[in-house]
Amino acid sequence: AQKVTQAQTEISVVEKEDVTLDCVYETRDTTYYLFWYKQPPSGELVFLIRRNSFDEQNEISGRYSWNFQKSTSSFNFTITASQVVDSAVYFCALSVGASGTYKYIFGTGTRLKVLA
Amino acid sequence: DTGVSQDPRHKITKRGQNVTFRCDPISEHNRLYWYRQTLGQGPEFLTYFQNEAQLEKSRLLSDRFSAERPKGSFSTLEIQRTEQGDSAMYLCASSPLNGGTEAFFGQGTRLTVV
Numbered sequence: 001a002q003k004v005t006q007a008q009t010e011i012s013v014v015e016k017e018d019v020t021l022d023c024v025y026e027t028r029d030t031t032y033y034l035f036w037y038k039q040p041p042s043g044e045l046v047f048l049i050r051r052n053s054f055d056e057q058n059e060i061s062g063r064y065s066w067n068f069q070k071s072t073s074s075f076n077f078t079i080t081a082s083q084v085v086d087s088a089v090y091f092c093a094l095s096v097g098a099s100g101t102y103k104y105i106f107g108t109g110t111r112l113k114v115l116a
Numbered sequence: 117d118t119g120v121s122q123d124p125r126h127k128i129t130k131r132g133q134n135v136t137f138r139c140d141p142i143s144e145h146n147r148l149y150w151y152r153q154t155l156g157q158g159p160e161f162l163t164y165f166q167n168e169a170q171l172e173k174s175r176l177l178s179d180r181f182s183a184e185r186p187k188g189s190f191s192t193l194e195i196q197r198t199e200q201g202d203s204a205m206y207l208c209a210s211s212p213l214n215g216g217t218e219a220f221f222g223q224g225t226r227l228t229v230v
Contacts, residue, residue: 035218043207043226044221045209045221046221091158100211100213100214102211108156108157109157109158
């Protein structure tokens with residue numbers, strides 16, 4: 001069975017602080033993909049990143065960075081110098097099997113509140 | 117707007133009534149997905165289409181739910197004899213046949229059953 005756990009339900013930080021959102025996944029498949037999505041109050045899910053199971057390189061995109069560690073089955077997301085516009089619910093998701101079919105297994109999400 | 121479009125955005129219905137939602141995917145996308153998201157939870161996969169063929173249905177999709185994609189373009193999701201437990205956000209997503217990097221989501225239809 002596949003599962004994604006986001007243990008942090010809600011995090012509040014003050015603007016300019018760094019914050020890390022945790023994601024732990026479970027799967028027996030050797031080929032899988034991990035994702036992070038942002039859900040602002042408007043409701044649509046906004047894609048942030050995809051990682052495949054064979055690529056453990058960390059990635060940085062502007063203020064965002066991701067740390068993928070297969071040894072601990074974790075795919076954590078760090079926002080550096082947080083801004084009020086980062087306030088949203090963030091979802092980690094897992095997709096197994098062939099690339100291109102997005103039957104995601106989502107975590108329960110972490111609500112991030114960035115205070116001015 | 118060339119994103120995924122869903123209609124209506126909000127629907128309030130009485131228990132026992134039937135409701136139908138529409139999703140228009142990104143025009144060149146062959147794959148279309150429906151998800152359900154209840155309050156405080158992540159979205160849960162319901163079903164997906166490749167062109168007009170419905171290739172997979174989750175066990176969450178009870179026999180009161182039916183989804184169609186008659187011409188491989190837009191899709192409809194119908195819920196018959198709605199129950200209060202059907203209250204949720206229904207999200208549609210699409211992706212191209214060659215996979216791309218991710219599925220693109222619409223803004224969802226929020227259903228409230230009273």
